[in-house]
Amino acid sequence: MRKNNSEPAWYKPLFLAFVILLGVGATISTIYLSQRGENVSLNITIIFTFFLLFLPRLFFEKPLRFYGLELKNFRKSISLKPLSLLLLFLIIFLGINIGSNYFAPKVSQLARQPEVPQVHSGTATAKAIAPLPLGLFLLFEFLIVSADTFAEELLFRGIIAGGLFKVKDTLFNFTSPLKSRVEKLAPWIIIFVQGVLFAIVHWKIFIPLGARFIPLSLYSGFYALLFGLVAGWLFWKEKSILPAFFLHFGINFFSVVLTRI
Numbered sequence: 001m002r003k004n005n006s007e008p009a010w011y012k013p014l015f016l017a018f019v020i021l022l023g024v025g026a027t028i029s030t031i032y033l034s035q036r037g038e039n040v041s042l043n044i045t046i047i048f049t050f051f052l053l054f055l056p057r058l059f060f061e062k063p064l065r066f067y068g069l070e071l072k073n074f075r076k077s078i079s080l081k082p083l084s085l086l087l088l089f090l091i092i093f094l095g096i097n098i099g100s101n102y103f104a105p106k107v108s109q110l111a112r113q114p115e116v117p118q119v120h121s122g123t124a125t126a127k128a129i130a131p132l133p134l135g136l137f138l139l140f141e142f143l144i145v146s147a148d149t150f151a152e153e154l155l156f157r158g159i160i161a162g163g164l165f166k167v168k169d170t171l172f173n174f175t176s177p178l179k180s181r182v183e184k185l186a187p188w189i190i191i192f193v194q195g196v197l198f199a200i201v202h203w204k205i206f207i208p209l210g211a212r213f214i215p216l217s218l219y220s221g222f223y224a225l226l227f228g229l230v231a232g233w234l235f236w237k238e239k240s241i242l243p244a245f246f247l248h249f250g251i252n253f254f255s256v257v258l259t260r261i
Contacts, residue, residue, distance in 0.1 A: 007071055012064065022147040059166045066166075067158040068240025077242040086243060089230055090250045096223060097255045130260065141256055149248040152198075156228065157235040157244050161194040165236070187236050195228030227251070 056066035064070050076082065129140045168186050203221030231244035 007064070011071055015064065015069065019150075022150060059163060061166070066162060067154065068162075068235070068238065068242065073238070073240040073242055077238065077240060077246065082238065082243055086247050086250070089247050090254075093227060093230075093247070093251045094254055094258075097251060098258060134260075137260065138257065141253060145249055145253045145256070149252055150245055153231070153241040153245045153248060156194050156198045157231055157241045160197060161190055161232050161235050162241075164190040164193065191229060191232035191236060194232050195225055198228030198231075199225035 056063045059066060129137055129144075132140065165187070168190065199221050202224035227248070231248065234243040234247065235241055237243075
């Protein structure tokens with residue numbers, strides 16, 4: 001039963017069950033990989049799926065509305081125009097990503113530096129499930145990438161960018177001749193801040209790589225910054241984490257799958 005254009009009764013319980021399953025699955029996969037001896041950073045999905053339920057209350061907002069995850073947001077995100085824009089970004093970022101995988105070993109040889117395994121949890125997981133038959137590999141990779149990218153979008157675009165947009169008026173409430181100009185730039189400042197934080201976290205993932213091979217780690221940080229800025233702009237434009245999630249998922253999933261194929 002729906003009243004006054006509210007969400008259908010099944011939507012919220014289904015969504016919350018999906019989020020809880022992501023958290024449980026991420027916990028199990030992290031424990032499994034640690035037992036295999038993989039050098040895995042703590043899977044952020046474990047932590048930030050729980051933030052979904054509690055943190056938005058700090059901004060006096062219901063979780064689905066706060067993250068732009070209402071049914072109307074989903075319908076808008078899968079319409080033709082947003083999907084066309086996402087496809088364009090996906091082609092660009094996939095080209096950069098796959099190109100970096102091709103050139104990294106060559107640059108490593110030129111710099112006479114040994115290659116160091118990446119320690120991102122998604123990379124370690126992909127390596128762990130690589131021996132599986134292609135069908136099972138695709139299924140597990142789909143679930144794993146869904147969990148990782150959804151958690152990262154909840155944090156950077158939802159909690160950080162969404163929280164800053166929520167308190168934007170308070171942050172920029174000052175008296176100055178430049179106030180009007182600063183207010184116009186405020187969204188871009190927020191997009192830049194969350195993009196830099198996203199880049200720093202992803203650059204930190206490559207600390208073993210960065211300690212021995214600076215060029216490749218800096219490239220990874222710049223790539224993450226570029227994506228963070230685009231994802232932040234999508235969040236601001238659409239008032240939802242869904243477009244950035246779809247783009248993030250497509251990049252992570254297809255870059256691994258195309259590399260395997």
